[in-house]
Amino acid sequence: MSSAPRSLRPATLCVHAGTYHDPATGGACSPVFASTACAFPNPANENVYPRYFNTPNQRVIEQKLAALEQGEAAVVFGSGMAAIATLLFAHLKAGDHAVFQADLYGGTVQFVQELQRFGVRVSFARTAEEFPAGLRPETRVIYVESPSNPLLRIMDLTAIARLGRERGVLTVVDNTFATPINQNPLAVGLHAVVHSGTKYLNGHSDVNAGVVVASSAIVERTRECAVNHGGMLDAQACSLLERGLKTLALRVNQHNQNAARLAAFLAGHPAVADVLYPGLPAHPDHALASRQMRGFGGMLAFELREGRSVDALLRTFRLVMPALSLGGVESLVCVPSRTSHRNLSSEERQRAGIRDGLIRVSVGVEDIDDLIDDFASALDAAS
Ligand SMILES: Cc1ncc(COP(=O)(O)O)c(C=O)c1O
Structure with a gap:
């Protein structure tokens, strides 16, 4: 050894x-x-x-x-x-x-x-x-x-x-x-x-x-x-x-950078109502995350404004794959109420604060400009 x-x-x-x-x-x-x-x-x-x-x-x-x-x-x-x-x-x-x-x-x-x-x-x-x-x-x-x-x-x-x-x-x-x-x-x-x-x-x-x-x-x-x-x-x-x-350190550093860029893009997009990413100053735990973490990670979640279709968004991605799981080199999206948390009762989901329209993103290590282009065109389609 x-x-x-x-x-x-x-x-x-x-x-x-x-x-x-x-x-x-x-x-x-x-x-x-x-x-x-x-x-x-x-x-x-x-x-x-x-x-x-x-x-x-x-x-x-x-x-x-x-x-x-x-x-x-x-x-x-x-x-x-x-x-x-x-x-x-x-x-x-x-x-x-x-x-x-x-x-x-x-x-x-x-x-x-x-x-x-x-x-x-x-x-x-x-x-x-x-x-x-x-x-x-x-x-x-x-x-x-x-x-x-x-x-x-x-x-x-x-x-x-x-x-x-x-x-x-x-x-x-x-x-x-x-x-x-x-x-x-x-x-x-x-x-x-x-x-x-x-x-x-x-x-x-x-x-x-x-x-x-x-x-x-x-x-x-x-x-x-x-x-x-x-x-x-x-x-x-x-x-x-x-x-x-x-390659964990290499990958995680890239996930951190890509997620920060994507979170900022989503937060400024008119079709997006809310973005959950601890690296954003508006996140309720941003100060704690800044003290406790060396990087904010590759995971984020967001919600569309009312009237925008989650299904249309998921159908339109070219690169990003709607899929279970997370943490791989490829970017994945899922709707937790239908996937990771679907076996919970709606009361349990409500207690945990997981709304039906919440979309979770595992931001991969692709070129971030390609990812942002993919999100931009999918968000247009969802509107
Ligand atoms: C935070 C977290 N912990 C534990 C697990 C369970 O891991 P596994 O699917 O490898 O059993 C998951 C799976 O998604 C997870 O997201």
Whole structure:
């Protein structure tokens, strides 16, 4: 494994941290260890098996992500939801209580409903100021997402970290939208970071993955639970994810720049009623985002003025693809009420503030002038 020192800067860690140096060839890339049957007994007396989360390709990802997120350790999963579900199952039991941010990725909200079938009690808070009142003696987890999907709200991570440490409650943040390039929640005191690795970490819309990064103790407890839940990532997918991660810093810097330009264009367009992007001074959390993030990310959302047709807009794009998912090199749009949050009841969507006409954009790394041209002609068609 690469002994890249942790003091290196993020772009360097993306390229070098965790690389498995192949003694047979001296190759620059980690080899793919495809075996699911590994010799036992062996000199280390270790049972190596992909579902035990201990293969060389899994370790490469874990070391790279632990270095990038400034955590002691990491564990890689077959999807973001596998990472989130396993971390929460590992740290909650019947009778415990957890407080979740009200505005979260729809799949996480559905999982919270599932958790309640196992006797875990839950409540919701909208802002960092609302969390303390939500805590009970039996509260074990505080769970936030920043920026949130799809409303791009920013949670005060320093306040959440302080609350969790004062009250002895595990704090978890979904860092999928920000990526470790734009913010490092563990560095401000959060206990655990989760990611959908399917998004920016892989970055090419061709791998499903997830990761938990935290202290060694939290990661070991999560890994013990993961062995029983089984949501592992195989060697080929780890290898693709490793390749994607090498360009994470390059890509995220371009996503940041492109999203800032597109947000400014949309905010000045007469057909657009509202733009949600934390980099815009008009965003309600702009000051907090400026303090907390190194870049504002590649995600934004907007709404059309009344009478403008969302369907006409989606039909008219030439480059931008109406699609699920996000965080890849290509620009994607979706309507969360019909996609990521469609399994929520309209009451739940209303509670979360997700209006039916909201359009979410994952701004890719294409030439920004081509993207703006595409949006300009689609907005004309929608009017
Ligand atoms: C913020 C966020 N967290 C978690 C997930 C779940 O990730 P996956 O689809 O890899 O399970 C998603 C998926 O869209 C997401 O947007």
